[in-house]
Amino acid sequence: MKRIGVLTSGGDAPGMNAAIRAVVLTAAAAELEVIGFEYGFNGVLEQQYFSLTPHHVNHLIQHGGTLLKSARCQAMFSDDGVRQIAAVLHELAIDALVLIGGDGTFRGAMALSQYYQGKLIGVPGTIDNDVDGTDFTIGFHTALDTALDAIDKIRDTADAFERIFLVEVMGRHTGYLAVAAGIAAGAEQIICPELAAELDTDKILQHIRSAQQYRGRCSYIIVVAETMYPGGASALAAELERQGVDCRASVLGHIQRGGRPVGADRILATKLAAYAVEQLLQGAHLVMAGEVNGEAVLYPLAKTGDKQKQVDPYLLAWQQRVAQY
Numbered sequence: 001m002k003r004i005g006v007l008t009s010g011g012d013a014p015g016m017n018a019a020i021r022a023v024v025l026t027a028a029a030a031e032l033e034v035i036g037f038e039y040g041f042n043g044v045l046e047q048q049y050f051s052l053t054p055h056h057v058n059h060l061i062q063h064g065g066t067l068l069k070s071a072r073c074q075a076m077f078s079d080d081g082v083r084q085i086a087a088v089l090h091e092l093a094i095d096a097l098v099l100i101g102g103d104g105t106f107r108g109a110m111a112l113s114q115y116y117q118g119k120l121i122g123v124p125g126t127i128d129n130d131v132d133g134t135d136f137t138i139g140f141h142t143a144l145d146t147a148l149d150a151i152d153k154i155r156d157t158a159d160a161f162e163r164i165f166l167v168e169v170m171g172r173h174t175g176y177l178a179v180a181a182g183i184a185a186g187a188e189q190i191i192c193p194e195l196a197a198e199l200d201t202d203k204i205l206q207h208i209r210s211a212q213q214y215r216g217r218c219s220y221i222i223v224v225a226e227t228m229y230p231g232g233a234s235a236l237a238a239e240l241e242r243q244g245v246d247c248r249a250s251v252l253g254h255i256q257r258g259g260r261p262v263g264a265d266r267i268l269a270t271k272l273a274a275y276a277v278e279q280l281l282q283g284a285h286l287v288m289a290g291e292v293n294g295e296a297v298l299y300p301l302a303k304t305g306d307k308q309k310q311v312d313p314y315l316l317a318w319q320q321r322v323a324q325y
């Protein structure tokens with residue numbers, strides 16, 4: 001193996017830069033050349049790439065975003081597009097490709113494996129934490145702290161007005177961020193797919209009223225996962241207002257994707273990206289470098305999107321038992 005490629009794809013996540021750095025430094029130590037493709041799979045298709053040297057990754061570890069940019073690539077959903085991308089990789093003599101992204105990116109890797117003869121390895125980078133085969137994805141811990149910082153501030157103003165707030169967090173179709181942020185912020189309610197397939201406004205109102213009966217007037221925060229209500233938290237707040245409850249909505253949105261990665265994400269990114277390159281050199285293919293119980297492990301890329309990993313059931317049950325107090 002002489003020349004490897006690396007790209008970041010899907011939603012950017014704090015710590016992706018730390019992962020790129022570790023890929024480049026580990027490869028340099030093994031005398032491998034690294035080609036960085038920009039804008040995810042689009043950069044391969046459009047041949048937007050540059051040779052990445054240790055010089056490029058100096059003092060990169062502390063920065064959010066991704067040096068390689070990210071994107072979602074429509075061409076990957078057509079057979080023709082996948083073939084073209086594989087052809088560019090062959091043309092550039094890329095022996096292996098390191099893909100830093102979420103389960104969608106890894107589905108892309110599986111599609112690419114039909115036409116690409118080189119090796120493919122994944123590094124889990126997404127704030128959503130919705131990737132099987134690793135306890136945590138790179139970016140999740142930073143996004144959690146960013147959400148917490150915002151919710152703690154919302155609590156201050158909610159307390160001052162004894163107001164009800166809906167705070168919408170990201171997470172696509174999973175509630176890892178919602179549950180973690182809700183628990184850590186001491187939210188009164190958490191609404192996420194793991195707690196209820198469909199949102200029930202009667203139940204929400206009942207919950208608010210029973211908490212108010214028990215405590216008297218007080219602030220009340222509901223953390224809502226982004227896909228739980230058509231139109232999001234703002235539309236849900238409007239509906240609750242219509243039913244006679246005065247409340248405000250705050251959508252945290254993309255601020256959760258930005259910012260300096262926290263230590264846990266920098267360390268996870270360094271470990272998993274370094275491990276991925278080392279394992280490539282040992283012949284690994286079509287696997288993701290993950291971390292389970294503190295150990296670096298390889299997990300089949302084909303299974304990373306199976307949704308076997310669970311949001312902590314203990315915390316979910318506990319939240320439901322105590323929230324009315």
Ligand SMILES: Nc1ncnc2c1ncn2[C@@H]1O[C@H](COP(=O)(O)OP(=O)(O)OP(=O)(O)O)[C@@H](O)[C@H]1O
Nearest residue numbers: 010011072073076101102103104105107108111126
């Ligand atoms: N089924 C698929 N077949 C081929 N390519 C895919 C497939 N699913 C996703 N991809 C490719 O991977 C890219 C990223 O996927 P996606 O938008 O789902 O983000 P992700 O990697 O899951 O990260 P995140 O969840 O953090 O946004 C897509 O834009 C597409 O190019």
Ligand SMILES: O=P(O)(O)OC[C@H]1O[C@](O)(CO)[C@@H](O)[C@@H]1O
Nearest residue numbers: 011102126127128170171172257
């Ligand atoms: O950047 P976009 O396309 O708005 O995507 C937002 C989505 O990306 C994520 O930030 C990461 O997957 C999700 O939490 C969110 O649903």
